[in-house]
Amino acid sequence: MPVETITKAGRKRLRWTFERVINGQRYRKTKVFPAGTSQASADKIAAQWEAELYGLATGAIKRRVTIGECVVLHCKDCGGRWKDGDKRAQRLEKWQAYFEGDYTDDLHEWSKTFARVLSERGLEPASIRNVMAYIRAAIKYAYKVGMIDQDQTQRMVMPAVKNERHSYPKRKEMLEIARACSDRQARAAIRIAFYSGMRRGEILRAKPRKNGYLLEDTKNGERRLVPIHPRIAVLSRRIKFTITENKLGHEFAKARRKAGLEHVRFHDLRHAAASEMVNSGIDLYTVGQVLGHKTVVSTRRYSHLLSDKLAEAVGKIGRKTHTAK
Structure with missing residues (x-):
């Protein structure tokens, strides 16, 4: 029995x-x-x-797979290739108790509960979203290798994040910070950021070529060529970056404080580049291509800068067109 x-x-x-x-x-x-x-x-x-x-x-019944099993497999197979591997592992381990026993076929309800629990423990929406993005990637990987039959990650409820900054330093402010910077490489990076729209890490690893800065590895995973503005052509030939991202950030912080512009962040220089292009009449699609945006969604944050052009377009509604006789 x-x-x-x-x-x-x-x-x-x-x-x-x-x-x-x-x-x-x-x-x-x-x-x-x-x-x-x-x-x-x-x-x-x-x-x-x-x-x-x-x-x-x-095989008549498919075994239910837990989120924890997917995370373990993903870390085991892919963890060695992650740039943020240590940080990711620490975050996942910290919240392991809230996902390891839950099943991948119940992601909708689980994600709502998980987000609420993390919020109650003091995490901001952006941090919650990051942790959930790690878990989502693990489940997608499990589906890719055949561990689960369906990818239901689209049913996950991700918290909304509203953290867009609308700070667009002018050329004068950029130059004031650059002049206040005592480190030669950091000073060059500040000017390049303003005239190229490249991110801090991209500037340091970009390879100057005759037709532009070549980026083999970008945030969206695609190869990119950024045209070199005439005002930084000399810098592209003379400066060979050996400074680290942390050192660059430290030098920038000192310089902006010295210039009395502590509200300006290094990443704001990227936004400034986009602002300059939009205000000069460049369309958002082209701006997005320069910045390396994979979709137009990322570039839409600059659409408010087109207010004058939008008003001009609306003003033409109903006007008669004149044709030549």
Whole structure:
């Protein structure tokens, strides 16, 4: 019989044991029922467990995969290639208890609960979204390698993040910060950022070519060529960057403080480049291509700068067109 009576801690308990060879593979599982479970209830539950095990063993029932299993597999197979591997591992380990036992076929409800729990523990929406993005990537990988049958990550409810800055330093402000900077490489990077729209890390690893700065590795994963503005052509030939991102950030912080422009961030210089292009009449699609945006969604943040042109366009509604005789 699969259900038998045993003595545990001096009390009689019911225990279910399953041991079979199915398709050449041995399966063994044992469970002890809670105290007070009747024989009839135990037999009924045991029959359900046995049917489920047979179904899983023969493939008639697909085993449910947990989010934790997907995360473990993803870290094991891909963790060595991640630039942020240590940070990702620490964050996932910290919140492991809230996802390791949940199933990948219930992502909608799980994601709502998970986001609420993290919010209650003081995390900002952006941080919650980052953790959930790590988990989403793990589930997508599990689907890619065949661990799960369906990719249901589109059902995850991700918290909305409204952290866009609308700070567009003018050329005068950029030059004031650059002149206040005592480090030659950092000073050059500040000017290049304003005249190219490149990110801090991109500036340091860009390879100057005759027709532009070549970026082999970008945020969106695509190769990019950024035209070299005449005002930084000399810098592109003379400056060979050896400074680190952290050192550049430190030097920039000192310079902006010295210039009395502490509100300006290095990344704002990228926004300034976009602003200069838009205000000069360049369309958003072209601006996005220069900045390396993969979709137009990222470039839409600059659409408000087109207000004058939009007003001009609306003003033409209903006007008669004159054709030459």
